[in-house]
Amino acid sequence: MLPLSSQPLIHARRLTKRFGSFTAVDGIDFDVAPGEAFGFLGPNGAGKTSTMRMIGCVSPPTGGTLRVLGMDPVADGPRIRARLGVVPQQDTLDEELTVEENLVIYARYFDIPYREGRRRAAELLDFVQLAERAKSEVEPLSGGMKRRLTIARGLINEPNLLLLDEPTTGLDPQARHLLWDRLYRLKQRGVTLVLTTHYMDEAEQLCDRLVVMDKAKIVAEGSPRQLIERYSTREVLELRFAPGAQESLDGQLDGKLDGIAERIEPLPDRLLLYTSDGDAAIDAVHARGVEPESVLVRRSTLEDVFLRLTGRTLVD
Amino acid sequence: MTLVTRIAPALPLRGRRAVRLIERNSLVYRRTWIVILSGFFEPLFYLLGIGFGLGSLIGGVTGPDGREISYGVFVAPALLATSAMNGAIYETTFNVFFKLKYQKTYDVMLNTPLGVGDVALGEVVWALIRGLLYSLGFLVVMLLLGLALSPLVLLAPLASLLMGFAFSAVGMSVTTYLRKWTDFDLVFVVTMPLFLFSATFFPLSAYPESLQLIVQLTPLYHGVNLLRGLTTGVVGVAQVVDVVYLAVMALLGLIVVNRRLNKLLIK
Numbered sequence A: 001m002l003p004l005s006s007q008p009l010i011h012a013r014r015l016t017k018r019f020g021s022f023t024a025v026d027g028i029d030f031d032v033a034p035g036e037a038f039g040f041l042g043p044n045g046a047g048k049t050s051t052m053r054m055i056g057c058v059s060p061p062t063g064g065t066l067r068v069l070g071m072d073p074v075a076d077g078p079r080i081r082a083r084l085g086v087v088p089q090q091d092t093l094d095e096e097l098t099v100e101e102n103l104v105i106y107a108r109y110f111d112i113p114y115r116e117g118r119r120r121a122a123e124l125l126d127f128v129q130l131a132e133r134a135k136s137e138v139e140p141l142s143g144g145m146k147r148r149l150t151i152a153r154g155l156i157n158e159p160n161l162l163l164l165d166e167p168t169t170g171l172d173p174q175a176r177h178l179l180w181d182r183l184y185r186l187k188q189r190g191v192t193l194v195l196t197t198h199y200m201d202e203a204e205q206l207c208d209r210l211v212v213m214d215k216a217k218i219v220a221e222g223s224p225r226q227l228i229e230r231y232s233t234r235e236v237l238e239l240r241f242a243p244g245a246q247e248s249l250d251g252q253l254d255g256k257l258d259g260i261a262e263r264i265e266p267l268p269d270r271l272l273l274y275t276s277d278g279d280a281a282i283d284a285v286h287a288r289g290v291e292p293e294s295v296l297v298r299r300s301t302l303e304d305v306f307l308r309l310t311g312r313t314l315v316d
Numbered sequence B: 001m002t003l004v005t006r007i008a009p010a011l012p013l014r015g016r017r018a019v020r021l022i023e024r025n026s027l028v029y030r031r032t033w034i035v036i037l038s039g040f041f042e043p044l045f046y047l048l049g050i051g052f053g054l055g056s057l058i059g060g061v062t063g064p065d066g067r068e069i070s071y072g073v074f075v076a077p078a079l080l081a082t083s084a085m086n087g088a089i090y091e092t093t094f095n096v097f098f099k100l101k102y103q104k105t106y107d108v109m110l111n112t113p114l115g116v117g118d119v120a121l122g123e124v125v126w127a128l129i130r131g132l133l134y135s136l137g138f139l140v141v142m143l144l145l146g147l148a149l150s151p152l153v154l155l156a157p158l159a160s161l162l163m164g165f166a167f168s169a170v171g172m173s174v175t176t177y178l179r180k181w182t183d184f185d186l187v188f189v190v191t192m193p194l195f196l197f198s199a200t201f202f203p204l205s206a207y208p209e210s211l212q213l214i215v216q217l218t219p220l221y222h223g224v225n226l227l228r229g230l231t232t233g234v235v236g237v238a239q240v241v242d243v244v245y246l247a248v249m250a251l252l253g254l255i256v257v258n259r260r261l262n263k264l265l266i267k
């Protein structure tokens, strides 16, 4: 047997979830190691939430193997959940209770005594910067505040493993950065994070390792850097044309831009040229008499990885 | 509560942590206790308005054992039964629906060690407690007004408890099938006639014979009959039937609730 610390916290093989005849998760394999920040990156309907719910022991798998904290989610649900923190995709705060009561009663669900619950609530409200709202109703809180409260709630039982389903969807940039900062601190404290997202920047910021999910399947796995290296080039040259101009170009593009980039990806509003040297590519484009309205050289991101793997953009 | 602990293990239902729901609900009601209070006054107003108002016109009615009793004595246990029913129904319809469909309170609970059995049992017991509180308040009024004729009235809280259990379990089962708020009109289409036709305001003998049979099949009738037996001191086989009827109703309700919540929450 492996020493406890190197045993995966989550172990999934051929994990499958079907709703009737529809397959939401189609035989996926993954392991999450202790202390890791692990991500599921994928577009709407990829099966991220379905996977998270199976890990969270509130949705029995239809097939395959799943072990969470070394236990079977179907047989040991309550014991596993006692050690999980869950931040669902939708904030499901108790609007009939105050901010603080939301945490204290949630602590009770884990058999934590009231005194200790109140102590942890105060500490966590500090951590998510909501201390001054402790006695407030939940309803008037902003989206970002509700999200932070939901995260604080998920931490009340001092979980070994925190599951976050789209932690920052719908938040403004400032609120997102605050949340990322808090999650980063948790990671440094040794909490294992499993999160889903359809933001590549979020995945790049937070995840040590991630899987790209599309249409119920895992299509790639690795660290953000590995994925970019494996599936994209160092730089990307984006060419934008005047409205209508790109269509008329489309037919002759192959010929005209041949050989300038390792790969050319036409999007409805722009062309992406994958190359190791963006500036050289600009010169080459001009030399061939192609005059885009604007050009932009940038580094490759996970968005490019996703495009390469699925032929589609992540956020549409 | 002993009833609950005795019945629970016989069900395919684990509810060790059901008490957490009761804690959560009491926390909510700490601030809205006035709502609870209103449910106590409703039957009281009926008692004062109908019991005494109508009673002064009618004089006496024939009691369960054929003796003449005052109308107040006759109608009070029926209103007691109604208050137990209402407490249970209010709680398991509107409140449960809000938590189940809108606030997703139970989905949240299932992310913790709580399970579906805890949710089912917890809500049913909470509703039964609310019904019991109404009944106790009403019972005190009855005693003060001298409307209880027998020391058997001391068993009335137990009977209310059983009624509360039966009505909250069935009320909650029904709620799991409702889709939108307007569906609740259906609930009142059922509870209103129950309230009017369960030998509440008239003895069963006052109904046409065919209707008598139907009345005897309905649940509130059995609650009324049981409580009237206890407060007037006339108990017999009929009351045993009442108890069995209500106990079976409670058990079936709880089984259905458990099954439905499993279907709705564990997907």
Ligand SMILES: Nc1ncnc2c1ncn2[C@@H]1O[C@H](COP(=O)(O)OP(=O)(O)OP(=O)(O)O)[C@@H](O)[C@H]1O
Pocket (backbone or CB within 6 Å): A019, A022, A023, A024, A042, A043, A044, A045, A046, A047, A048, A049, A050, A051, A089, A198, B267
């Ligand atoms: N309870 C259910 N019954 C039937 N189909 C479901 C159910 N839950 C999810 N699905 C379907 O399974 C697919 C995957 O859903 P899932 O919620 O896992 O996707 P997701 O990756 O989380 O998407 P999003 O980014 O929109 O949250 C979707 O097509 C969805 O409609």
Ligand SMILES: [Mg+2]
Pocket (backbone or CB within 6 Å): A048, A049, A050, A089, A165
């Ligand atoms: Mg989702």
